[in-house]
Amino acid sequence: xxxxxxxxxxxxxxxxxxxxxxxxxxxxxxxxxxxxxxxxxxxxxxxxxxxxxxxxxxxxxxxxxxxxxxxxxxxxxxxxxxxxxxxxxxxxxxxxxxxxxxxxxxxxxxxxxxxxxxxxxxxxxxxxxxxxxxxxxxxxxxxxxxxxxxxxxxxxxxxxxxxxxxxxxxxxxxxxxxxxxxxxxxxxxxxxxxxxxxxxxxxxxxxxxxxxxxxxxxxxxxxxxxxxxxxxxxxxxxxxxxxxxx
Numbered sequence: 001x002x003x004x005x006x007x008x009x010x011x012x013x014x015x016x017x018x019x020x021x022x023x024x025x026x027x028x029x030x031x032x033x034x035x036x037x038x039x040x041x042x043x044x045x046x047x048x049x050x051x052x053x054x055x056x057x058x059x060x061x062x063x064x065x066x067x068x069x070x071x072x073x074x075x076x077x078x079x080x081x082x083x084x085x086x087x088x089x090x091x092x093x094x095x096x097x098x099x100x101x102x103x104x105x106x107x108x109x110x111x112x113x114x115x116x117x118x119x120x121x122x123x124x125x126x127x128x129x130x131x132x133x134x135x136x137x138x139x140x141x142x143x144x145x146x147x148x149x150x151x152x153x154x155x156x157x158x159x160x161x162x163x164x165x166x167x168x169x170x171x172x173x174x175x176x177x178x179x180x181x182x183x184x185x186x187x188x189x190x191x192x193x194x195x196x197x198x199x200x201x202x203x204x205x206x207x208x209x210x211x212x213x214x215x216x217x218x219x220x221x222x223x224x225x226x227x228x229x230x231x232x233x234x235x236x237x238x239x240x241x242x243x244x245x246x
Contacts, residue, residue, distance in 0.1 A: 041131060041134075045131070048207070051207075063081070067081065072222075076222045079218050079221060079222055080215060080218040080219070080222075082218075083214040083215065083217060083218040084211055084214055084215070084218075086214065087179075087185070087210045087211055087213075087214040088211070090178070090179045090180075090181075090210075091179055091207065091210060093178060093179075094174075094175045094176075094178040094179035095130055095175075097174065097175075097178050098129065098170070098171055098174050098175040098178070099126050099127075099129035099130055100126055101170050101174055102125060102126065102129040102135065102136040102167050102170060102171060103122050103123060103124075103125045103126025103127075103129060103136065104122065104126075105136075105162075105166050105167045105170060106121065106122050106125035106126075106136050106139055106140050106163070106167050107119055107121065107122020107123075107125065108122075109140060109159055109162040109163065109166070109167065110122065110139075110140065110143055110159070112158075112162075113147065113152075113155040113156075113158055113159045113162070114147070114152070114155055115143045115146065115147065115159070121139050121143065122139075124139050125138075125139040125140065125167075129171070135171065136163070136167050136168075137163060137167075137168070140159060140160075140162070140163035140167060141160075141163065143159060144156045144157075144159045144160045144163070147159060176190060176191050179210070185210075185213060185214065185217060189213060190210060190213060193209040193210060193212070193213045194209055194210060196209060197209025197210075197212075
């Protein structure tokens, strides 16, 4: 072995030091990225909380003033407002139902794999489940790391699988079903709209994009029920007048 080392002039000490240095640089870069993303998410949450506060406080007044300026018949205005009301209620219901389900599943998984304080951590997972993309993983992932550091490898792997499969997928399955069923919107379109809104506008995009989709569907329904029906009636009337002529 020593002969091969001398022959190929291998410097294992230098290789080890370079590997450790590169690993340290990657860990530092990853840590800095995680910290930056944390503050971005925190800032978006603060903006969302302020927006919700002023919307709940001044929403009815602003809605009345905006609706008065819209050049549309009252039936059309009522249809648009009804669609917005459905989507807001559906989003709130979907968020509460999904977060509760994720918190309950997280607490059950923590209890099954021997993590202390499963009820408290399950409640924390319910609160954090509203954060897009990460959600309840902010609870069960550190718990899995805790189990691994305490040499409970099988429990750590089991909790990770539980979190990825059950806790993670329930959000993708339950939320669109609850929101789409109550809002009377296509689930696929709603799902893609929410993802696009979050990507462009941040967390507040999760609130804006379904409202835009609801407005588009309301306008399409207004056009179908009123303008197309009126055009058909005028066409039938014109054909009837033409048929009476000698």
